[in-house]
Each structure stands twice: as C-alpha cells, then as structure tokens.
Amino acid sequence: MQAERLRGEEARRLAPLRRGWAALRAGQERHRPAVLSLLVLAACLLPWSPLGTPFVVHVAILVMLYMVLALGLNVVPGFTGLLDLGFVGFYGIGAYTAGLLTLRFAGADGWTGWLGSFWVILPLAALHGALWGVLLGAPTLRLTGDYFAIVTFGFSELVVLIITNEVWLTRGPMGLPGIAPPSLGGYVFGSNLSMYYLILGMVCFTVLVMHRLAESRLGRAWFAIREDQVAAQTCGINLLTYKVIAFAISAAFGAMAGSFFARWIQFISPNMFKFWESIFILCMIVLGGMGGIVGTMLGAALLITLSEVLRVVLPPALVGARFLLFGLILVLLMRYRPGGLVPSAQPPRGRRVARGRRGEAL
Amino acid sequence: MFLQQLINGLTLGGVYALIAVGYTMVYGVIQLINFAHGEIYMFGAFLAYTFAGTLGVPFYLAMVLSMLCCAGLGMLIDLVAYRPLRLAPRLAALITAIGVSLFLQNLARILWGAQNKPFPHAAVPAYLHETALRFAGVTVSYLQLFMFAVTLAMMASLHFIITRTRYGKAMRACAQDRVAAYLMGIDMDRIVTATFALGSAMGAVAGVLVGVYFNVIFPTMGYTAGVKAFAAAVLGGIGNVPGAMLGGLVLGIGEAFGAAYLSSLYSHGIAYAIMILVIVLRPYGLLGKREGVKS
Numbered sequence: 001m002q003a004e005r006l007r008g009e010e011a012r013r014l015a016p017l018r019r020g021w022a023a024l025r026a027g028q029e030r031h032r033p034a035v036l037s038l039l040v041l042a043a044c045l046l047p048w049s050p051l052g053t054p055f056v057v058h059v060a061i062l063v064m065l066y067m068v069l070a071l072g073l074n075v076v077p078g079f080t081g082l083l084d085l086g087f088v089g090f091y092g093i094g095a096y097t098a099g100l101l102t103l104r105f106a107g108a109d110g111w112t113g114w115l116g117s118f119w120v121i122l123p124l125a126a127l128h129g130a131l132w133g134v135l136l137g138a139p140t141l142r143l144t145g146d147y148f149a150i151v152t153f154g155f156s157e158l159v160v161l162i163i164t165n166e167v168w169l170t171r172g173p174m175g176l177p178g179i180a181p182p183s184l185g186g187y188v189f190g191s192n193l194s195m196y197y198l199i200l201g202m203v204c205f206t207v208l209v210m211h212r213l214a215e216s217r218l219g220r221a222w223f224a225i226r227e228d229q230v231a232a233q234t235c236g237i238n239l240l241t242y243k244v245i246a247f248a249i250s251a252a253f254g255a256m257a258g259s260f261f262a263r264w265i266q267f268i269s270p271n272m273f274k275f276w277e278s279i280f281i282l283c284m285i286v287l288g289g290m291g292g293i294v295g296t297m298l299g300a301a302l303l304i305t306l307s308e309v310l311r312v313v314l315p316p317a318l319v320g321a322r323f324l325l326f327g328l329i330l331v332l333l334m335r336y337r338p339g340g341l342v343p344s345a346q347p348p349r350g351r352r353v354a355r356g357r358r359g360e361a362l
Numbered sequence: 363m364f365l366q367q368l369i370n371g372l373t374l375g376g377v378y379a380l381i382a383v384g385y386t387m388v389y390g391v392i393q394l395i396n397f398a399h400g401e402i403y404m405f406g407a408f409l410a411y412t413f414a415g416t417l418g419v420p421f422y423l424a425m426v427l428s429m430l431c432c433a434g435l436g437m438l439i440d441l442v443a444y445r446p447l448r449l450a451p452r453l454a455a456l457i458t459a460i461g462v463s464l465f466l467q468n469l470a471r472i473l474w475g476a477q478n479k480p481f482p483h484a485a486v487p488a489y490l491h492e493t494a495l496r497f498a499g500v501t502v503s504y505l506q507l508f509m510f511a512v513t514l515a516m517m518a519s520l521h522f523i524i525t526r527t528r529y530g531k532a533m534r535a536c537a538q539d540r541v542a543a544y545l546m547g548i549d550m551d552r553i554v555t556a557t558f559a560l561g562s563a564m565g566a567v568a569g570v571l572v573g574v575y576f577n578v579i580f581p582t583m584g585y586t587a588g589v590k591a592f593a594a595a596v597l598g599g600i601g602n603v604p605g606a607m608l609g610g611l612v613l614g615i616g617e618a619f620g621a622a623y624l625s626s627l628y629s630h631g632i633a634y635a636i637m638i639l640v641i642v643l644r645p646y647g648l649l650g651k652r653e654g655v656k657s
Binding site: 077081083085139140143145146147149150151153154155157158161162164165275276279282283286317318320321322323324326327328329330331334335338 | 393395443446447450451452453454455456457458460461462463464465466467468469471472475476585589592593596625627628630631634635637638641642645
C-alpha cells in the first residue's frame, strides 16, 4: 500500500517531465525527415567545426563503427529475442577476410587487383560472414535461448583460436600489418577525415536497411518470435527459417564492419576479437534499449565516448579496469530500467510469469 | 606417457568437476547460467593468495577462509543482482550475470593488479610439491594426490548433502518443480541462497587448487576455467549433479589427451568443440533427462 502510494506521488511529480518528453517524441515523429537530415548534416559538418579535432574525429569514427556493429547485433537479441554472445566472431571473420584479400590482391595503391578493392571486399566479407551465420545458425537455432547463447560464445572463441593458431594463413598472434586503406578511382582514403565520411555513409546505409527490415514482413515475423515463440509458430511463422535469416543478416553486418575496421586501422590481430568485445557491443544495445534503432545508436555513442574518455582520463593502471563500469551498467540497467534509455516496446515484465514454462512461474 | 596423461587429466578434470557442480546446481534451481561463477573461482584463488601469502595464515586455514568468503560472495551476488530479477525474462537475468562477471573480473584487476602472480611458494606446505609416487615411468606429486583427495571429499559431502539432508531434498524439489515446491511450503529464497553458497565454496576450492597446481593466478583465469567447467556441466547434462562430476572428468581427460596427441595449441579449443557438439547432438548431456531443451 505504502509503496504504491509513494509510486503514485512519484508519478505525479514526474508528470510534467513525461509530458515534455512525449511532446518531444511526437515532434520528432512528425518532422522525422527534417530531424534526420539535420542530424546527417551536423555529422557531415562536425570535422570542419571547431569541435573537429583529430581526437574527436577518431572517436567519432569509432562511434560510428560501433553503431554499425551494434545495429548488426541488434537484429538477433533486439529484433528476434535470442541472446548472441559470439557476434565478435563474425566481426573477426570480416576483418580477416578483408585483411587477407587486401594483402594478397591489392597493389601498393590498394587498387591494382580488382579482388583487392575495398568495394569488392566489403560485400565479399559480408557474404562470408553470412555464410558462417547460416552454417552455425542452421543446426543450433533450434535450441532454446541459453544453449544458443553458449554455442555462439563457443563459436567466437573458436574463431579467435583458429586465427591465433593457423599461422600459415593469418600469421597468428603477430597479426596482419600493412593493410592498404580503401581507394576509389585514383583517390585513396588515406586520412581519418576521408574514413570519417566513408563510415558515415555505412552508418546511413545500415540505418536505412535496419529501418526497412523492421517495417517489413520479415521484421514483423522477428518481433512475433521475440514476443511469443509459440504464438508466432501458431500463426504459421517458420521459427527456424526466420531465426537463421536474422542470424545471417546480423553476421553479414558484423563482417562488413570488420572489413571496414581492417582497412581503417590497417593492422589486425587475434586479440582484437576477444569475447569481451561481444559483451561490450551487447552492453550498447542493452543500454540504448534492445530492439530500437535510435536507442542502439545512442548506446554505441555513449559507451564508446565514455570508454575513450576514460582511457584518456584514468591513470594507466586503471585503464584496463574501466570495464568494471560497463559491468555495473549492465547490472543496474537490468534491475532498474530493463527497457534501456530509449525503450522500443513495453518491456514484458512480470506479466509473463503466469504464462511461463512449467517451473518458471511462481 | 598414456598413464601420465590419464593422471594429469584426472587431476584437472576433478577441478573442472568442482566448478561445474556450481553451474549445474544453480541452473537446476533457477535455470540461470551463472556467468559470474568463473569469477568466484578466481576470487577463491586470489583470496587464498592474500590470506596465505600476504597475511601469513597457514595454507589449509587460508583455503577454508577463502571458501567461506566465496560462499558469502556467492550469496551476496544472488541477493543483490539475481534475486530482484526472478520474475523478469530470462534474457535479463543472463545479461545481469554477464555484468556481474565483468564487474568482478575488473574489481580483481583493481584490487590485485592485472599481471600474472605466482602463488607464493613459502605459503604452500613444501611437501606438496614433492613426488609422492613413481611407477612405470609415471610420477604423481603429493599435490596431485591432495587435489584428488580434496575433490573426492568435496564431491562425497556434496552428494551426501543433496541426497540425505533436508536441504538437499528441498533443493531437488525446487529443481524438479518450483511451483509444487513452493506449495509444499519450501522457502525458495533460502534454498537458492544455500545453493549459491554451496556452489561458490566448491568453486573457491577449485580456484585455490589450480592456483597452487599451475603456480600462477591472474584476474582473467576465471573466464577460461568457467567456460570449460560450463562445457563440463553441459556435457554431463545441465542441472544434473553427478553428470557435472562425470563431465568434468571426461573433459579433463579429453583435454590432456588432446593436448598430448593432437595439438597443444588447440587444447582450449577441445573444450569448446566438445561443448558445441554436445549441445547440437545431445543437448540433454550424458546423464541428463531428455526434456525441455528444444523449443
């Protein structure tokens, strides 16, 4: 009783804030094209503004890279409701596909061999990622959530082990240095500034694809699976097919981001693709609000900025330990705001209990 | 060679089994993969290191103290992180578990530093590192004997607790059917707390044993060991305590032979490969029941 009354009071106190937020959201809904164009324009101008120091541009590229990654991962836990702990495996597959093809086929200018061109490698890497997504997903997506999560995790660990140990192919722990940057015609994307616009384009492309997917028949099937598998199946949705498609698309975006990463940073090594990277990306979509596009991007922006600022601010001994904060964020969010910062749908809390599996309810 | 690998594998397998039991008990009762369990194992090793190495507590006492502290830590984690989420979707609890694991791992980094630490030799009774038996080209150290004895004793007492005591009966009831157990007046929260305490204490012992055996401890040690132990739990059939013991031994032996005869580079990979194969082909494990795994 007491608690309920308190909650009521709190609700009353927060009411004006809520109304303001609702108005803001409604305005954003109504003027969405204008808001979007303004945001993209602002992003285009950022490097030329007084804010655009080399450090800021570097962090911005990182933010956008992780936006692509987080949006890619979001398809599986966010849209389809399956926990994927091995996303970074696909990121690594993409990066190594790009790195190896570039080193083998691209000339010094990164253009000579057509197979070494970034614009050929990008879709190839995405396809390669999707292929592994299907190979891994088809046999394992029949399992319930927990088991599937563990399999994906094992897969990403195996990917790291293989690229560490198959020295003849990947040079193992020494990594692949000297990967040429992308080029188009005669123009080489040699500077951070040009890479900034390249990744900005990739983010726009990813957002567009994700938005169209979420509105499509495919997306609706995913949401149905997320909300209630049994009901979805009853409505004639082939669970396995739709889950495999989600997994493959997610993997393709991971690999795509990986190929950008390889050509941007120009050096890749196995320990860039460790398990904690997956958790970091997962943390972004949880923070932003699973399933939402805006929230996911916001989560990526916040966490990368936080991480990079902490890297500069913290004493060297504590830099590695900044993940402590991310762990805390995950725990607190699940406890107090399971829907994330920008909840995309009403989080199913409590109500589900009565309908849970045997033994799940109380 | 063969016999030596078998003995090494059994020693390590016993440790995996000790950790795996913690996973499997918690999973049995609340269907949660407690990702933080590997971190408890790591804390067990580090606490014993602090007690025995820094504070000069006798080794065996340090081991018991570390067990008690980890049991407390396990209960605390459940109370603070998992209990508020009992009614939330499974995904939320799983993500929380990952968060706790990340938090503890980095807490250890802050408390003890990120470098590898040797387990102080002076803190461990000297005879443990001596050779106890030598036959047919096989050497067994006192430490290996000690590890084996401790593992056996822990397993036996756990088996006793689960099958013979009131608490064990209540735990099995909760694992079988939570609602029915609740209706019979079993206090779910108390059972879960006790389960966490018991599992964490076993994990802590494993941490101390491995720390002394390999003579190195580091903040990320719980990660690999945790995964392998989880693989062992899956192998034996998750939720099944004797299965976890068997799974640990099988995995330990498999790893020892794999490293010796196949490739030492891929010794970690063997655990992952076994885990994936088991999950795909026989998700209910070696001893598990055939239900509730496929959707």
